[in-house]
Amino acid sequence: MHAVIEENLEELLASPSACGRAALDHLVSCKACAMELERMRQIALLFPALRNESPIDPAPYFAARVMMSIERRPSSFWASLLESALGTTMGTVFFRRVAFASLLVLASLGGYLASTDSEFRAGVTPELIMAAERDAPASEYGRNQDRELLMVTIATFNPDETE
Amino acid sequence: MDYENTQDGALVRRVQAGDQAAFRDLVERYQSKVFSIIHGIVRQRNDVEDIAQQVFAKVYFSLAKFDFRSSLITWIYKITVNECYDYLRKRKVRKLVYESDLSEDEVRRVENTEPSPGRNPLIDAVLAKRDYIVKLLSRVSEEERMLLMMKEVEGHSVEELAEMTGMNENTIKVKLFRARQKLVKASQRLDRLPSVAAN
């Protein structure tokens, strides 16, 4: 399709009579443009079939049902939180926080491995935590909550605040 | 146009701040429009509400990303049309799996494609057009589909589209031109444009 038709395409499809002389003259002399335009016009005529001629009213409690379905999806909320964090400028900050948190975990794990042979430190040890977790009543809800809590902690961790 | 200072903008800000009542207002404001878009594309009355519910859940969970560069309705429109196409894709896959267990005769009976003397040819023509344009629109990008539908189904002008999407008019024209060219190519491949004379 030639530039003169491309530039006036929307006008030519909407109301050819209102279109400039140059485009109309070109259509008389250029069969390829005239044919492609006609094909586009035919396709444009199919779109009204997508118009909803018999409106359907939403059920009276539709909005309430939407709110309920949203409240029932905590995991999706976290997925979207992560997605939005990664998809925006917050992504960089988020990665910095995850990287910093990972480094902290690695450092403490390294420290633990180095110290576990030489001495048994008093207080809360990794063994104690794992034993407590093992002996705790198995609850899917509790586990999910812990996972969410962990994600919040990681996602909201700000290395600047520790400085 | 900056949509942050509009009524919709204020509503979005409230939802982004965690105000659930604001989201409920948003649903109530746009539910009729969303139902209408869905019904126009999928025509399965029974499924409209389920799809609409998915749409609003997606709107809710992605509202954090809304940047006010486009109008809220443009954004909801795009999510709604995408959700319809997702639904059609899933239905097609389900149908293919189901049909793989049936004989050709059984498939014809299930689809009710055998000519029936009681069917209204005018309604058949409209349905054929709808199926055809839905098929063509599956060959363009999400953005192109949204622009074409806002223009041809909703009747917005190029100027209005520019304002609603935050793009300039020339960009809209170029995008529409490319989208229309893709539709022409897709229709040549499908090679059976239903007669527009049936109007």
Ligand SMILES: [Zn+2]
């Ligand atoms: Zn030409």
